[in-house]
Ligand code: IPM
């Protein structure tokens with residue numbers, strides 16, 4: 001098998017964590033006989049500085065031609081004052097939209113030996129295995145917005161079709177898991193949420209009667225994620241709620257740096273990125289946790305290349321390294337920490353062994 005991968009390192013710690021993930025990807029490719037053609041392109045502030053746009057045409061064209069895209073992170077204080085449509089984040093939103101990546105899969109698992117990295121009690125963390133499906137190309141992120149001197153607005157819009165397709169993606173994932181979907185909304189206040197809830201009720205009754213559907217208001221969901229995290233299987237929600245809830249959920253695992261994601265559309269290229277940001281405060285110091293990026297590479301192998309054995313081997317190698325006591329600073333809990341490069345190399349070595 002051969003595959004073309006575009007790597008978009010981006011800003012801040014993005015280049016460091018993608019370098020580690022690419023080393024692991026190459027090791028997995030060698031071991032499982034996948035010929036990887038890897039090229040780099042610019043996105044975010046790094047692209048704005050060179051090309052005057054956070055998503056240059058050449059980058060988008062390269063991504064459209066690729067089998068999959070691996071992205072680091074975008075943003076940082078250097079670009080705080082650039083026009084809103086040229087901000088690094090605008091490049092990320094634009095690529096998600098342009099590639100039609102409406103379903104953002106964010107798995108959250110806890111590992112017993114990392115319990116000391118989480119602020120929650122260990123007994124709460126047992127058996128947590130959640131798949132958050134965040135709608136990624138609609139809602140308030142993409143609605144009409146305006147700012148004047150004295151006022152501003154952002155609008156949240158969803159069509160039935162946009163809601164249906166992400167609900168279907170969540171239901172199919174639940175079928176291969178524990179068969180339960182929690183749909184999160186704010187139906188007591190928002191019309192988009194009432195449409196979301198009605199659509200969920202109908203779609204699950206008509207098409208997924210074998211999957212259990214539960215509705216939860218987003219404020220309650222934020223609380224239940226801490227009080228009964230092990231009860232959740234698949235959580236599906238709109239763009240903004242999913243952004244917020246997954247940062248919260250990362251603390252179940254122990255750190256933002258641990259969580260990967262896969263952004264998928266109806267077909268075609270998938271985009272894989274850690275859920276963390278560019279962390280400019282620690283950029284260039286070789287201390288960022290590359291697990292989120294490496295586990296995103298595992299999701300790439302699984303979802304875009306259909307290489308389940310290679311994906312599982314990468315995930316196993318990460319877990320083994322963590323279990324052996326290799327920890328970056330964010331999860332070291334007072335013990336000796338290893339750097340980004342050393343952690344990536346250790347995972348790659350395990351795959352080569
Ligand atoms: C994420 C990030 C992005 C988002 C930012 C960088 C635009 O927070 O992927 O979770 O809000 O989607």
Ligand code: MG
Nearest residue numbers: 243244247275
């Ligand atoms: Mg976020």
